[in-house]
Amino acid sequence: METAARSRAWRAILFVCGLILLGSAAELRAGTLLSPGAGVLVRKSAEPFGVFAFAISSGSLQQKWFALKDRLDDDMVQLALCDGDRDHCASPAALRLLAIVDQARARDGRARLGETNRAINLAIRASNDGTEDVWSSPLATFQRGAGDCEDYAIAKLAALRLAGVAAEDLRIVVVRDTRAGEAHAIAAARLDGHWLMLDNRRMAMVEDDDARGYQPLFVLYQSAVMKYVDEPVRLSGLGSQRLSLVAANAR
Template sequence: MGFFSHSHAWRAVILACGLTWIGPAADLAAGTLMSPGAAGLIRKSAEPFGLFASALSWGALREKWLDVERKLDDERVQLALCDGDRDRCASPAALQLLAIVDDGRAREGRARLGEINRAINLAIRPMSDLAQYGEVDVWSSPLVTFAHGAGDCEDYAIAKFVALRLAGISPDDLRIVIMRDTIRGEDHAVAAARLDGHWLMLDNRRMAMVEDGDVRNYRPMFVIDQYGAMRYDETPLLASATGQDVPPIAPNSAVQPGMTSPSNQ
C-alpha cells in the first residue's frame, strides 16, 4: 500500500464526525444483533464484525483514494528521512507523528494500541472538511492532518492506521472501517486493530477502545486493509444501546459514502 508497500489503492469517503462520546461503557457490554445469516458468517470471516467483504475495483471511492495514496508515498519518504535524522528534520508534523509512534513502541499489546489511540485523539481537533477546506469530501494524509492540527473522522483513522503500522503492528492486523451511524444518519470511520484474535475499534469519538462485538448503533459498510477497500457483503445493524432495533436499510440502498445514489456505486 502507498505508505508501506505497492499493494492496491485505498479509497476515500465523505464522512462527518466529531470528538464526542458514544455513551457509557456499560451500555456497550451486550452482544450484537445481526441480520439473518450473519451469525454463520461471523465464524468464517477474519474481518472486523466477522462479515465477509468483497473488493471494490472501480468507482468514485477508488479514484479518490488513488490520489491519497500518492500523497502517502511522498510522506513515507519524508518520515523515513526524519526518523533517520530528527535533528535535521524540517517537518514539525513528522516529528509529532514520530513522537507518538515512539511512545507506542515503548508499550506492548493493548497498551500500545491505547497509547496511539489516545495520543492522536488529543493531537487533532475535530473539524469538518467543509469548515477546514471549503469542500465536503477531503481525505487528508497524516502529515497534512498533523500540520493543520485538525481533521474529521477519516483523518483520525488514517493517521492511526499509519502510526500503528510504524509502531510495529502487522498490516494483517490493521483496518479502517467505515460504518453508518444509524442514530445521527451519517458515515463514520475508525481504525481497527486485531489483538489476540479480537478486533478493537480506535475511535476519535472516545478514548476507550471497544471490541467490534460491543459496538452499538452502527451498520458496517466498508473495510480497508493493506490491499485496498472492500464492501461488506452483508450490512447487519449492530444492536442499539437501548435494546431497540433501528429500522433496517434495504440491501440495494447502500451507497458508497460520497455518492448521491446507488447508481454511482
Template sequence: MEFFGHARAWRAVAFACGLAWFGPVSGLKAETIAAAAAGIANPAEPFGLPATALAAGNLHDKWSGLTRRVDDDMVQLALCDGNREACVSPAALRLLAIVDAARLREGRARLGEINRAINLAIRAVSDEAQYRETDVWASPLATFSRGAGDCEDYAIAKLAALRLAGIAADDLRILIMRDAVSGEDHAVAAARLDGRWLTLDNRRMAMVEDADIRNYRPTYVMDQGSIRRYAPAPLLSGIAAPAAEPAALPAPSSLAAKIAAAPAD
C-alpha cells in the same frame, strides 16, 4: 496497477525499512471484482462479515490516490525517525513523538497510547469548514500540519502511527460504518491484537472490540490492497458507550458524499 504507484528511487528507503504504509500487495484490475465467499463470514476480518471488493469508482479512486500520498509521507517519516535533528518537518516530529511514546508500551497499551494521543493532537473539523469541499482525505502529515481533520483523517493518521510503532500491515484496517442514530457515516481505524479487532475511534478514548460495537452498521472495510463493501448486515445494537468516557467529538458528515457516489455492485 501497483498499490503504491510508480516506483521511485527515494521511496526504496521506506520499503527497505519495512515502513510502507500497508506493505506491498498485488494490484487490482479495473475489470475484476473479487468477491468473498457468498454468505460465509470471515472471522479473520472485523465483524466476521462477508464483503465484496470494489475495483473501480469514486471510493476506490480516493483510496488509491491516498495510499500514494501516504507512501510519500512514510518516506519522510522514516528519514526523520532516523535523524531527528535533520528533520525539517514539524508535523513529522509531532507524529513521531506519539510513536516514540507508543514504542515504550506493548500490546493493547501501545494501541491505546496512539489512539488517545492522536485524538488529543487533532482538532475535529469538517471538510466543509476546513477545505470548503465535501470530502477530502488528508495524508497523516497534512493532518498534523493543520492540526485538524475529520473522522477519516484521524483514522488515516492512526494507521500511519501504528505502522511506525511496529504493528503489521495485515493487522490494520479502516472501517466505515453508518450510525443508526444520527444517520451519518463514520470512519475508524482498526487493529488486530491476539486475534481480536479493536477499533480506534476519534469519538472515544477507550478502544472497543468489533464484537462490542453498538448502534452501527458496517458498510466498508479498507485494507492493504482493496476496499470491500460489506454485505447488508443487521444493526449492531445493544449497550451504548460508558458514561465515564470523554464527551464525543462532533462527527463530520463528509463521508456521506463518497458512500452515495460509490458504484453499486
C-alpha cells in the same frame, strides 16, 4: 490400486465443487467456519465485525483511497527518514507524529494501541471538510492540526505501522452510525485474533462486537477497498461431515 486412485479422484472433484459453492480456498482460510446446527453452514469473516467483504474496482471511495495511497506512501518515506535523523528533520508535523510513535513503541499489545488512539485523538482538532470530504495524509493533518474522522483514522494507521504493528493487522472501516444517521470512519487493529476499534469519538477502545450503533459498509486494507455484504453467507444441505472435510482441505 485402481479403486484407491478413483476414490482419491472423486474426493478431489467433490472438494473442488465445494470450493465453487463456498468460495475460494483463500476465502476459506480467511474466515472461520462455524456449524450452528445440522445442515447449516455459517462463515464468519476474519475482517472487522465478522462480516464478509468483497473487493470493488470502482466508485468514489475507491478513487479517494487510491489517490490517498500515493500521498500516504510519500509520507511514510518522509517519516522514516525523519525517524532516523531527528536533528535534520525539516518537518515539524513529522516530529509531532513521531513523538506519538515513540510513546507507542514504549508499550506493548493493547497498551500500544490505546496510547496511539488517545494521543492522536488529543493531537488533532475535530474539523468538518464540508461537502468536499478531503482525505488528508498524516503529515497534512498534523501540519493543519485538524481533521475529520477519516483523517484521524489515516493518521492512526501510519502511527501504528511506524510503531511496529503489521500492515495485515490494520484496517480503516467505514461504517454507518445508525444513531447519528451518518457515515463515519474508524481505524481497526487486530490483537490476539480480535479487532479493536480506534475511534476519534472515544478514548476507550472497544472490540468490534461491542461497537453498538455501527453498521459496517466498507473496509480499506492496503491496496484494496472492500464492500461488506449484508449478512454472513448461509448454505443449506451441508452436514457437519462435509463441513469438516472442506475446513480440513482449506488449511
